[in-house]
Amino acid sequence: MSSLYAVGSGLDIPTLVSQLVTADRTPAENRINTQGKAATAQLSALGTIKSAMSNLQSSLSGLSTALTTPAFKPTVASDAGFTASTTSSAAAGSYDIEVISLAKGNKLTSSAFASDELVGSGSLQLSFGDSHLEVTVAADMTLSSLAREINRVAGGKGVTASVITSDTGQHLVLNAVGTGSNGAVTLSSSGNGRLAELSWDGSTGGMTENIAASDAQVRIDGQLRTNTSNTFTDLVEGATITLTKTTVGTTGNLSIAADNSGAKTSMQAFVSVYNATLNALKSASSYNADTKTASALTGDSMVRGLQNQLRSIMGNNNVSDLKALGVSVGKDGTLSFDASSFEKGMAEQPAMAARVLGKDGSIASSLDSLLKSNLDTGTGVLVQRTNSLNKQISKLEKDLDDLDVRMEKNYERYTKQFTAMDTLVAQMQNTSNYLTTQLANLSSSSSKK
The missing domain is CATH 1.10.287 (Helix Hairpins)
Structure with missing residues (x-):
């Protein structure tokens, strides 16, 4: 040097x-850094706005679904003998149900075999419902190996086999997988040894039926209904009823009522997210007169346009409808929610909520269009503005x-x-x-x- x-x-x-x-x-560097700082601040502010509007879009979708798809709540006493669940296709109503019998699958037990005794050779033919299985019985099979072969061939469908040991020896046990008379297991055999003892035709045979197959039966509002399963999917439209115990001589009540709790939660969430979106827009474009400090997007026409469009959609002719649903619009455009008024409005005018904020509702449609026009990955205003700033920063x-x-x-x-x-x-x-x-x-x- x-x-x-x-x-x-x-x-x-x-x-x-x-x-x-x-x-x-210095002059060029200061100019570039100043422009870069401003562009980065704008990019951050746009990111906040975009995030807020994405949250609003998700919240609106959840609310629209909740208001368009009715929900119902079943009420059943704990000792009624059944449980219930509902879908959107249910309707409000009350039903008295008596459980007469439960659906059961049959159980078959063979006579006693010694633990190492060979069953014989040949084949077993098992049937349940409309299905049939054939099991080959090898000459070296005992009850245990035969049970394993039955389970392999059946694959868990229709029948399961096991071996129990009593004082008199080993017994082959066959359990029907399904319930009701249609699923009852029957079997026949052909071959030598003791294979002939492994049979049951539904009433007689070499095996003992410990539990007989039976159908479920209920009486609903005095009308008898039989079913092969303990689960009824069409006993009451839109409800699934599962039997748990018999209540012969006594009825249990099933009450189905509209359930607006999910819609209420969604409405509260929507109001909160909407207000957060307005606050994000306000914060990004505010001006502090005391410190004479501007925000990143102060005076930005796009931000002003979004604020005006949101307020216009939630205002104008929609104020009275929103108020009936417990939503009030403040002077600054923010929303407030009263749960009691919402519940009252849903009880008195259940269709109005879907008409206003459902998937095709007046407010929901307009708001959804606004959000899509700004958030669409290809043509969205916010997306294009963000891309432009990223290019500007890269150039700087x-x-x-x-x-x-x-x-x-x-x-x-x-x-x-x-x-x-x-x-x-x-x-x-x-x-x-x-x-x-x-x-x-x-x-x-x-x-x-």
Whole structure:
């Protein structure tokens, strides 16, 4: 570095060059950084707005679904002998149900075999419902190996086999997988050994029916209904009723009523998210008069337009309908929610909620269109604005890189220029020193004469 210091001029060339480069850099760098800071702030503010509106879109979808799809709640006493659940196709009503019998699958047990006794060779034919299985019985099979083979062939459908051990020996046990008379297990055999004992035709055979197959029976409002399963899916439209115990001579009540709890929760959530969206727009475009500080999007026409459109959709001719649903619109455009008024409105005018905020409701349709026009990944205003800012920031970053390259070249150019100047000054100084010396010598020679 010392070699760059001027010999002839006495200038500190590195420092001077650095100062000149800094003077060249500062205006452009400040301009780029200022633009970058503003663009980054706008991008952050747009991200907040976009997030808020995405949340509003999700909340609106949930609310519209809740208001368009009716919900019902079944009420059943704990000792009624059945449980119930409902779908949106149910209707309010009350039903008295007596559980006469439960559906059961049959169970068959063979006579006793010794633990290592061979069953015989041949085949077993098992039937349940409309299905039939054939199990090959090898000559070396015991009851345990036969049970495993039955389970392998059946694959868990229709029948399961197991072996129990009593005081008299081992017994093959067959359990029907399904319930009701249609799923009862029967079997026959062909072969030698004791295979003939493994039979049951539904009434007689070599096996004992410990539990007979039976259908479920209920009496609903005095009407008898039989079912092969303990679960009734069409006993009451829109309700699934599962029997748990018999209640012969006693009825249990099933009461189905409209359930607005989910819709109420969704409405409360929508109001909160809507207000959060308005606050996000306000915060991004506010101006602090006391500190004279503007926000990232102060005066932005897009933000003002969104604020006005949201307030217009929730205002205008919709105020009275919203109020009937417990939603009030404040002077600043924010919403407030009264749960009691909502429940009252749903009870008195259940169809109005869907008409206003359901999937095809007047407010929901307008609000959904506004949100889609701003959030669509291809054409959304917010998305395009965000993409534009990202491109601007990328260009500013490239401008800084280009500025660095230019300043490096400026540094080299200034250094060469000042070094050349210093060399010239040194040469001139050497010439001056030479001439001064020659003149001094000449003057000395003259004086001696």
